[in-house]
Amino acid sequence: MIDVYEIIGLIAAVLTTTAFVPQVYKTWKTKSAGNISLTMYITMFIGIILWLIYGIHLNSIPMILANSVTAVLALMIIIFKLKYK
Amino acid sequence: MIDVYEIIGLIAAVLTTTAFVPQVYKTWKTKSAGNISLTMYITMFIGIILWLIYGIHLNSIPMILANSVTAVLALMIIIFKLKYK
Numbered sequence: 001m002i003d004v005y006e007i008i009g010l011i012a013a014v015l016t017t018t019a020f021v022p023q024v025y026k027t028w029k030t031k032s033a034g035n036i037s038l039t040m041y042i043t044m045f046i047g048i049i050l051w052l053i054y055g056i057h058l059n060s061i062p063m064i065l066a067n068s069v070t071a072v073l074a075l076m077i078i079i080f081k082l083k084y085k
Numbered sequence: 086m087i088d089v090y091e092i093i094g095l096i097a098a099v100l101t102t103t104a105f106v107p108q109v110y111k112t113w114k115t116k117s118a119g120n121i122s123l124t125m126y127i128t129m130f131i132g133i134i135l136w137l138i139y140g141i142h143l144n145s146i147p148m149i150l151a152n153s154v155t156a157v158l159a160l161m162i163i164i165f166k167l168k169y170k
Binding site: 008 | 124133
């Protein structure tokens, strides 16, 4: 049976990942990322990769899912930011 | 002895939390948050609170630290966003 805390973790994963999507969309749509700091997203990207390693160590499905998807999203923002600078 | 994975988790915590600070500063400094979606930050804030509950359950110091600080930062952005709309 799935632990209630795993469900809380999964909801957390969906929410924080979802919160990232509009930023990616806006950056792509407006072809602009003026208000977003590149340094911020690179720092965040490295942090997310480390969270992913930590999550794999903890065998935490919510952490692995959330950080895999968020890493891809953060990378997309970095690419947009560099492309539409 | 501290596990190497706890150290990775702590570095992850510092990086993703640090990545959030410039956004708070910029929102406060420019008295504007035009490019930041309020819905995004509210979604993120709820997600962070759930991550915090999950981290407490896992007894993970990095997750508890990161999500406590990030929750406060996200809340500050939400307040700025409402104030300087």
